[in-house]
Amino acid sequence: MSGTTETSGTATIDSVPGSAEFAARTHGLRKTYGRTVAVSDVDLAVPHGVVLGMLGPNGSGKTTTIRMLLGLTLPTAGTAELLGHAVPEHVDRALPRVGALVEGPGFHPFLSGRENLLRSAATEPELAGSGLRGAVTAALERVGLAAAAGRKYRAYSLGMKQRLGLASALLVPRELVVLDEPTNGLDPAGTREIRQVIADLHAAGTTVVVSSHLLSEVEATCTHAAVLHKGSLVTQGELTTLLESGGPNLVVAASDDVAGLEALRERGIPARRENGALRVELTEVDSPEVIATLVHAGVGVREARRGRADLEDIFAQLTEETS
């Protein structure tokens, strides 16, 4: 499935945007630091045009995977591909069309926001010399920093620094934008703005990979999700499929949880206690049967409603299974 866009024989033919099957892809990607396994056999596939949320607790290997994908770190084993180019061998051919904010913004405190961005812009292959200032101004406006552009970076707040990092990722129209924990240090308004930026990128056809340990954030902005846990890719796919994979279930507020759970389990109906209620899986039974079972066992049913699995549940399930 490797998108072989490098035609043999001919000199470096730049891959036509979108010619590779996936915007980013890894095969058996692995990274160990001494005896610590940071990332283990990750097969990540990011289709073109999606917003993929990389999900996982701190230390689950999200950032390391991203760093290997961008050629910042060499994998111990496995291969990676970025916009159809092998990483790290030909990563330079892909990077001009990739914007990234990895491990927080990095800028020089003695320069102003604008000067810092001008420095980044000067190294951007896709920008023509005449377009540098315009691109910088546009990027600053886009992240709402135009007013503070002349201030020294050292005087920026955490949120402003984060915005400047985002601006540098958006200096050039990109095919792929990688954002590692983009809402770190942002206030709720800033978080909303980042979501809007991601939505705009998505609407423009840009592929976005956004890593986060905040589940709600991923649920709000992504079309796809990849769940990492202890360095392994637990699952990946469309967010809706993932949410449905939890299966339909019924949340029952019963007068006696313990007795209710016992009754259900006796009849082989899978259920668990959750927040003072019973969550019953409806894979083999339907709601009336569940309620009948409970009532028969002398357990009063105060309320019963269809529960939709949210990302948090699925995440809990997935990570429990592998631990």
Add this chain to the structure above:
Amino acid sequence: MTTTTPTATHRSSAPLGRVLLSELRWVLRRPRNLLALLGLAALPVLIGTVVALTGGPSPGDGPALLASVAGNGLVLPIVTLVMTQSLLLPLVTAMVAADALAGESAHGTLRGLLLAPVGRVRLVWVKATGVLVMTVLSVAVIAVVGVLTGLVIVGSDGLVTLSGTTLPLTGAIGRVALAAGWSMTQMAGIGAIALAVSALTEHPLVVLAVTVGGLIVFGVLGELPALEWLRPFLITTDLYAVADVLRDPIPTGDLITGLWRAGCYVLIGVSATVARMATRDV
């Protein structure tokens, strides 16, 4: 994209000239680098003024070279070079080299450069150029301000060499230029090694400590008779040869050896930097 789309080009790296210019602007905008240049410029003025006011140390009391400044102004830039070469100039060089890679890494900006992308090998050349330019400027500032101060203090009737002959003004300035050029190569050698250290760490202070500490250790090792076999490898061995330009004719032996040695240091330093940067985790 919502706003103006800049003219898109399809290159895998930005024009080298633009990247170099941006790097130089970054080096020369840094307040501490400017202060360092200013400080270096003040040194010949300071020494010259003190010597002019006091008539310099009497012979046998203090460095012999310093004594020769009195009434012989064009010796001043060379004396200042001799005095700064062993520690001050290497310190400035190491400071810039430390910022070049270790400092960028500490600020998280090295990542940005590689992601732009500036190729890893190309980045080393860009950074090496930045260090070299700052080194050349440091030495040039001492030479130029030294000459001007010397001329102001003694007037322009040439240079009395240590051998007793008198050189005309143009010849004297040629000697100063020779000394400055030679000094630049020595500092370039030290800078290349400092850059290699800079590629190894993300702590700029480590680069300063290793470079300056290394020079001090070299100086000590060079003094030990038992380690005489080591002397040809130490960059400190011929540093004082720069004063040889004050003799007539110039004894070229040590100067040329020093030149070769500095060349080797540059080669080793740059190779090590490239080797390290090619695989460095950023």
